[in-house]
Amino acid sequence: MPEQSIEQLSINTIRTLTVDAVQAAQSGHPGAPLGLAPAAYLLYTRIMKHNPADPKWPDRDRFVLSAGHASMLLYSCLYLSGYDLGLDDIKQFRQLGSRTPGHPENFETPGVETTTGPLGQGFGNAVGMAMAEKFLRERFGDEACDHHIFAICSDGDLMEGVASEAASIAGHLKLGRCVFLYDDNKVTIDGSTDLSFSQEDVPKRFEAYGWHTLTVEDGNDLEAIEAAIRAGIAEEGRPTLISLKTVIGYGSPRAGTRNAHSDPMPEEMVRETKVALGWDPDAQFFVPEEVLAHFDQHERGAAAQKEWEEHVERWATKNVEAAAEWHDAWSGRPRAGVAAALPVFDPDPKGVSTRVAGKDIMQAFASYVPTMIGGAADLVHSTFTEFKDEEWYAPGHSGRNISWGVREHGMGAAVNGLALHGGIVKPFCSTFFVFTDYMRPPIRLSALMKLDCVWIFSHDSVAVGEDGPTHQPIEHLAAMRAIPNLTVIRPADANETAEAWGAILEDLSGPVCLVLSRQNVPTIDRAVLAPASGLRRGAYVLAEVDSPDVVLVATGAEVGTALAASDILAEQGVQARVVSMPSWELFEAQRPEYREDVLPAGVPKISVEAGATFGWSRWVDASIGIDTFGASGKGDKVLEHFGISPTAVAAHVQATIAALAQL
Ligand SMILES: Cc1ncc(C[n+]2csc(CCOP(=O)(O)OP(=O)(O)O)c2C)c(N)n1
Numbered sequence: 001m002p003e004q005s006i007e008q009l010s011i012n013t014i015r016t017l018t019v020d021a022v023q024a025a026q027s028g029h030p031g032a033p034l035g036l037a038p039a040a041y042l043l044y045t046r047i048m049k050h051n052p053a054d055p056k057w058p059d060r061d062r063f064v065l066s067a068g069h070a071s072m073l074l075y076s077c078l079y080l081s082g083y084d085l086g087l088d089d090i091k092q093f094r095q096l097g098s099r100t101p102g103h104p105e106n107f108e109t110p111g112v113e114t115t116t117g118p119l120g121q122g123f124g125n126a127v128g129m130a131m132a133e134k135f136l137r138e139r140f141g142d143e144a145c146d147h148h149i150f151a152i153c154s155d156g157d158l159m160e161g162v163a164s165e166a167a168s169i170a171g172h173l174k175l176g177r178c179v180f181l182y183d184d185n186k187v188t189i190d191g192s193t194d195l196s197f198s199q200e201d202v203p204k205r206f207e208a209y210g211w212h213t214l215t216v217e218d219g220n221d222l223e224a225i226e227a228a229i230r231a232g233i234a235e236e237g238r239p240t241l242i243s244l245k246t247v248i249g250y251g252s253p254r255a256g257t258r259n260a261h262s263d264p265m266p267e268e269m270v271r272e273t274k275v276a277l278g279w280d281p282d283a284q285f286f287v288p289e290e291v292l293a294h295f296d297q298h299e300r301g302a303a304a305q306k307e308w309e310e311h312v313e314r315w316a317t318k319n320v321e322a323a324a325e326w327h328d329a330w331s332g333r334p335r336a337g338v339a340a341a342l343p344v345f346d347p348d349p350k351g352v353s354t355r356v357a358g359k360d361i362m363q364a365f366a367s368y369v370p371t372m373i374g375g376a377a378d379l380v381h382s383t384f385t386e387f388k389d390e391e392w393y394a395p396g397h398s399g400r401n402i403s404w405g406v407r408e409h410g411m412g413a414a415v416n417g418l419a420l421h422g423g424i425v426k427p428f429c430s431t432f433f434v435f436t437d438y439m440r441p442p443i444r445l446s447a448l449m450k451l452d453c454v455w456i457f458s459h460d461s462v463a464v465g466e467d468g469p470t471h472q473p474i475e476h477l478a479a480m481r482a483i484p485n486l487t488v489i490r491p492a493d494a495n496e497t498a499e500a501w502g503a504i505l506e507d508l509s510g511p512v513c514l515v516l517s518r519q520n521v522p523t524i525d526r527a528v529l530a531p532a533s534g535l536r537r538g539a540y541v542l543a544e545v546d547s548p549d550v551v552l553v554a555t556g557a558e559v560g561t562a563l564a565a566s567d568i569l570a571e572q573g574v575q576a577r578v579v580s581m582p583s584w585e586l587f588e589a590q591r592p593e594y595r596e597d598v599l600p601a602g603v604p605k606i607s608v609e610a611g612a613t614f615g616w617s618r619w620v621d622a623s624i625g626i627d628t629f630g631a632s633g634k635g636d637k638v639l640e641h642f643g644i645s646p647t648a649v650a651a652h653v654q655a656t657i658a659a660l661a662q663l
């Protein structure tokens with residue numbers, strides 16, 4: 001091998017490992033890692049505070065590779081830094097069951113902070129992480145929390161709207177701990193960015209968001225890159241975006257072209273690339289000894305962590321109460337006794353909407369989760385997801401109530417970042433249920449990553465009323481239930497809402513989608529009917545009869561409708577058991593005997609839900625629902641129009657029993 005500086009040798013090791021891994025897999029994305037290797041080398045060896053021996057210590061710097069397709073850049077750096085990832089893992093790149101999957105997965109690979117790949121999401125995650133860092137630093141002090149969020153994002157990341165939303169709120173909040181590198185290589189999959197991204201001046205756009213922007217003209221200029229990153233770190237009052245001009249596929253014959261992005265190279269081209277990088281063309285997965293020694297971060301990382309541990313210990317002895325709270329925060333759980341603090345609502349036929357009940361419940365548990373933060377996408381006066389008497393999360397001071405602005409997609413990605421960071425217990429956000437459409441990508445990723453996010457939605461059916469079909473969810477329950485790992489809960493009344501929160505805080509891990517009504521629903525008399533604690537089993541017999549002719553299975557507001565329909569049916573000589581089924585997922589997790597008890601075979605079962613009937617055939621024989629778009633009008637009139645009223649349900653049930661008997 002020709003002489004190279006140790007820096008250059010290290011950078012070229014990242015590059016050649018990438019080329020060999022992609023070659024072995026015959027798939028992957030070598031282009032970005034070839035261009036970005038110098039920047040990543042600097043971050044991992046000179047800039048970031050990180051410890052390969054303990055990838056989870058709280059005060060580490062976070063690194064997000066938003067352009068997740070460049071995963072080999074990250075895997076190479078983690079391996080070379082000394083994380084628990086070996087050369088054999090690199091050789092298994094993209095193979096089934098390996099710890100080096102196609103895109104980075106935070107649950108597969110030590111040192112990967114977040115799952116990335118859907119462009120723009122990582123950017124939003126990184127902003128959320130910076131929000132978490134700021135909250136914790138301002139609450140506990142910089143002896144406990146004092147770190148940075150570094151991210152690499154690509155052209156595709158910055159074309160996606162979600163990154164714009166997240167950048168806008170990051171600018172507003174003056175998140176000075178963000179230092180993002182924009183891989184300005186002017187190429188995306190289909191060709192030059194001139195095809196679709198020619199007029200936009202990215203730095204100017206970010207300046208307009210309130211960011212500090214810098215440009216580095218040469219992605220191989222280590223001094224210039226390091227100086228820019230350090231200038232970003234020094235800028236405490238604004239997030240920093242560094243436009244780093246790189247060459248996609250650097251070193252390969254395809255450098256600078258679209259083909260460099262992901263196409264596997266012919267063998268001869270691989271050899272040419274290695275020669276251009278000063279490598280032996282016959283060497284595969286070659287890692288020079290001196291690079292391993294130079295790149296290894298155990299010593300530096302252990303020293304950084306030790307320094308922090310000493311700080312935090314000193315701080316904890318002086319601040320016993322805050323230290324206990326800090327400990328709770330990182331446990332991810334509420335303080336003991338939260339269940340007893342939850343309110344019990346008196347029976348009331350007029351009742352209260354589950355969103356308003358939710359407001360009272362949140363105040364009751366607020367002090368048990370002092371680092372729970374969240375808010376709404378400009379709808380807090382409708383969804384009521386705020387902690388009363390707590391301050392806003394603002395540039396100078398991080399209160400617990402976040403005004404996300406009208407940015408559902410960015411909000412979702414940032415909430416994932418809050419959860420990924422740690423220290424924030426059960427972060428949440430809210431909007432109208434119909435706008436899950438604007439948030440599906442982050443909700444899906446929260447489920448993939450099993451993050452403890454609480455996704456709260458109000459205005460959960462056509463009962464929204466006058467705002468009409470654009471605002472009336474129809475297929476949304478079905479869409480949320482279709483996401484694996486996501487627990488969807490639609491409580492029937494105020495007490496089920498309290499139980500839902502109890503389950504979220506005490507029992508459940510992973511994301512929860514809490515679906516609440518706009519309209520009042522009767523608060524069920526639990527002295528007469530079954531207790532609301534049945535919610536924790538997903539479905540339970542709410543109103544029993546001697547010998548059921550039919551079982552009505554309802555969710556949310558329609559539980560009240562089903563109860564009223566069962567009274568009408570009783571007068572007509574039909575005995576209807578009413579089952580409240582707030583959560584399919586929780587019910588699914590019960591023993592088969594319990595499920596059989598609640599939904600017995602041999603008795604006709606009919607679902608009642610003001611939404612698409614899609615999927616209900618899994619549980620019932622027939623469904624009463626709404627399989628068209630809604631209509632504008634008074635909420636109760638619209639419900640009636642769609643057959644969701646006690647009389648209409650009773651008539652429908654009679655007809656269904658008759659039809660089923662014919663079969
Ligand atoms: C939301 C989303 N849409 C599409 C893709 C597929 N995709 C992967 S990379 C990419 C664009 C590549 O361009 P760039 O982001 O500039 O990365 P580079 O080619 O420079 O590495 C696309 C469209 C994706 N991963 N996520």
Ligand SMILES: [Mg+2]
Pocket residue numbers: 154155156183184185186187188
């Ligand atoms: Mg690009």
